[in-house]
Amino acid sequence: MSVSLRSVPPPASAPRSPVRLQGDPGRPLTTSRGMSRMARQGLALLLIVWFALPLVPLVLWGLAEQWSFPARLPTEWGLGGVSSALAAGGAEAFARSLTLGLTVATIATPLGAVAARGLVNGWAPMPRTLTALLFSPLLIPAFVAALGTNILLLRAHVPPVMGLVLVLVAMAVPYTAFVLRTAYAAHDVGYEEEARTLGASRRRVLWQVHIPLLTPALARAAFLAFLVGWSDYIVTVFVGGGQVVTLPLVTASAASGVGNDAVVAVLSLAAILPPVVLLAVLANSRWRTEGAV
Template sequence: MSISTRGIVPSPNPPENLRLPGDPGRPLTLSRGVGRTARISGTLIAALWFTVPLLPLAFWSFADRWSFPSPVPTSWGLSGTMSALQQGGLSAFLHSLALGLAVAIIATPLGAVAARALSNGWAPFPRILTALLFAPVVLPPFAAAFGVNVLLLRAYVPPLVGLVLVLVVIAIPYTTFSMRVAYAAHDTRYEEEARTLGASKWQVLWTIQVPLLTPALARSAFLAFLVGWSDYLVTVIVGGGQVITLPLVTASAAAGTGNDAAVAILSLAAIIPPIVLLALLARSGRQHRGDRS
């Protein structure tokens, strides 16, 4: 027995399961467009929220004179850029960049190892270890840095080495927490299957674990970089004035008078690397999701 479909005219209205509740004339698929519009609107609002406060800095960066009550600078020029360079802005920028990268390179794998041990139950006394790892976040920065600096001076540790060590200790809680969240969602069956096929521990690490955890490692490295890049207090105490970074130069320029243009240039320079890294992080995350899908 066959059923003929001849003469059956399809309904112009979508089925009931594809209609919005309370509005039988609109298909449910239209909600995707509404969600996309909401996401775009939210992104634009967030972009305006963060960029609008930077407009005065952008104006001051190229202002030779800005007299009240003018809404824009009354005289434009590059005196602020020249002043920032004369105060050591370029060398301080490079020092901060190198310091942030060094902290990220050291603290990221250490945080990953600690997170792996805590997530899999390999670490002895996990509660005590967790308390020790997160102690730099709980302790007052000034007291911790001052106390550690006394030990570093008595051990004749060079200021740069001591500064990197202290900042790595401060960054490890952030990298550990970020990687612990990643390991909680990590599927170890891929590693177990690779081991059954004869792969060694190092092969499993570099061909299975690291590629799957690349987004989490990138986020952890970004957080560790921010610790080294934006630090001021530890650099002043432990660095002992021998390590001049961008926050130190910016604070020194802001403490004076008549350096508004130079302070604006230095402040914008301090924002550029985190924004660039954040954009690269978002792009790599989208590519990773596309590759997995």
């Protein structure tokens, strides 16, 4: 018997359509209108300004060949900062950071999912202790954790790059586990049971029902895990042993000298780009309105 799993019941809130179909209750009560709508949009605009404002000086510095006090704008414009950033190995560092962030996300997201599912479903023994353990990396300052674990990893002859990924994954799992625990708490296993009743294999249920339903939460978790790898400095220096020269390393070392404002600005902007792009992708994905958690 072949069952079309595509005919799984439609998500709770169907996409809004300008044409009012039969049975459509009309505008939901949660949609604001009038003054409150204006206030909401005004607040959103203020938030955008709030987040964009700090970037303005960065952009200006990135394009400034010369900018001396008390001039309000750069006195000479140019792309010297960009070429200096490339000369400093910015492009290679960017690629390494990207790889590191993606690696951490790829490992920490499924791990977080397993932990979250176990905790929510009550499979896990001693759930309180386990939760405390799982979240402990957030409580210990990264600096202390990096120094302490580094000695252990060195004793165990763990190669620096592997140690680096290991420590960063441990630091990312609390985030992925937290996001996914909330998602699993709201997750309705009814869909999966129905698919099983209709004869789908466990594997098929996992890939075609379970994961699609959890995609928004998985994407959010992966994003946070990516950020842990993308932005790390301390662990990359101490545990990575200089084997992985990432964007934060190049940026920090450039920032420790004088006359490097343009390079530092360009490198910092490059560091902001991937998270912003990922965030935009996350916000605009088609499953945004579905099964929001």
